[in-house]
Amino acid sequence: PVTKSTLGYFLEPNESVLDLFVGAEGTLGVITEIELLLTRIPAHRLSYMQFFESDETALAFVEKLRSSGIPNVLAIEFVDKHSLEFAVSNPRGAKTPLAQLVTAKTQAAVYTEVTYETEDDLGEIYAQLEQILSNIHVSMDASYAGVEEKELREIKVFRHAVPEQINATIALRKNSFPELHKIATDMSVPDSELLAIYRLYRETLEAAGLEFAIFGHAGNNHFHVNLLPRNTEELQRGKAVYKTFAAQVVKSGGAVAAEHGIGRLKREFLQMQYDSEELKNLRSVKDFFDPRGLLNKGVLFVDAK
Numbered sequence: 001p002v003t004k005s006t007l008g009y010f011l012e013p014n015e016s017v018l019d020l021f022v023g024a025e026g027t028l029g030v031i032t033e034i035e036l037l038l039t040r041i042p043a044h045r046l047s048y049m050q051f052f053e054s055d056e057t058a059l060a061f062v063e064k065l066r067s068s069g070i071p072n073v074l075a076i077e078f079v080d081k082h083s084l085e086f087a088v089s090n091p092r093g094a095k096t097p098l099a100q101l102v103t104a105k106t107q108a109a110v111y112t113e114v115t116y117e118t119e120d121d122l123g124e125i126y127a128q129l130e131q132i133l134s135n136i137h138v139s140m141d142a143s144y145a146g147v148e149e150k151e152l153r154e155i156k157v158f159r160h161a162v163p164e165q166i167n168a169t170i171a172l173r174k175n176s177f178p179e180l181h182k183i184a185t186d187m188s189v190p191d192s193e194l195l196a197i198y199r200l201y202r203e204t205l206e207a208a209g210l211e212f213a214i215f216g217h218a219g220n221n222h223f224h225v226n227l228l229p230r231n232t233e234e235l236q237r238g239k240a241v242y243k244t245f246a247a248q249v250v251k252s253g254g255a256v257a258a259e260h261g262i263g264r265l266k267r268e269f270l271q272m273q274y275d276s277e278e279l280k281n282l283r284s285v286k287d288f289f290d291p292r293g294l295l296n297k298g299v300l301f302v303d304a305k
Helices: 055-066 081-089 097-101 119-135 149-173 191-208 232-251 267-273 276-289
Strands: 045-052 073-080 108-115 143-146 212-217 222-227
Touching: 045 055, 045 119, 045 149, 055 073, 055 108, 055 119, 055 191, 073 081, 073 149, 081 097, 081 108, 081 149, 081 212, 097 143, 097 149, 108 149, 143 149, 149 212, 191 212, 191 222, 191 232, 222 232, 232 267, 267 276
Parallel strands: none
Antiparallel strands: 045 108, 045 143, 073 108, 073 212, 212 222
């Protein structure tokens, strides 16, 4: 797929064989030494979170922000209503200034981070953001922004409060149903499918009566849909829904694993993504590097070899 993906083995023309090992999930070799090349943290960053009374307006903001020409955008992150509810119910998240901006009307939020060089650059970025919001009839009043590390930390605490509270909720439910676990998707789609796939996720889960929260990397159309089953029956229903999502993502030209790989739990998704000839090619790469089938047995491929 042309989207963000980690789906087996890739090697583009003129790339190093090293690139083949990146994302191979330990199935082609054993890493014994890693050399890191560090880059400097940008000296000036604007951290900006905008709250919306409509999730579809929030996604319209994402699309306009991507096409705005604002340079050096480091992140565009989406948080839905349910995620915000988890954030403000988390003790750490509730203590941040951002919690005060979540009202009964709030349906979503979008976070963006942009680097800049001068005060004039910062002023221009603010003007562009204000124009984008004006075009979709949204005010900057419901926003939190800053250029100091303090504001960046507040936003990060608020964002991280979402998965923290989701995990705490599941841990509590495991007391009654030990086999319970959250179901978290990791799929991406092309730019043109951003709103359609979000609607599919939201409407399907609402109709199924499953508890969920949608957040993640909207800048590259990569949502993490977290399903929170309340019992074993909902766990099985949630897994079935995940499969229907995966099939639609592939149909839309997307990737069933955008950043966390396939592993063992999602091996069947690889067979949704690729046809038999493509799977045969992946298998031949594995057999070339690991003819005895010793490395990470069962990862990516169903059989032990």
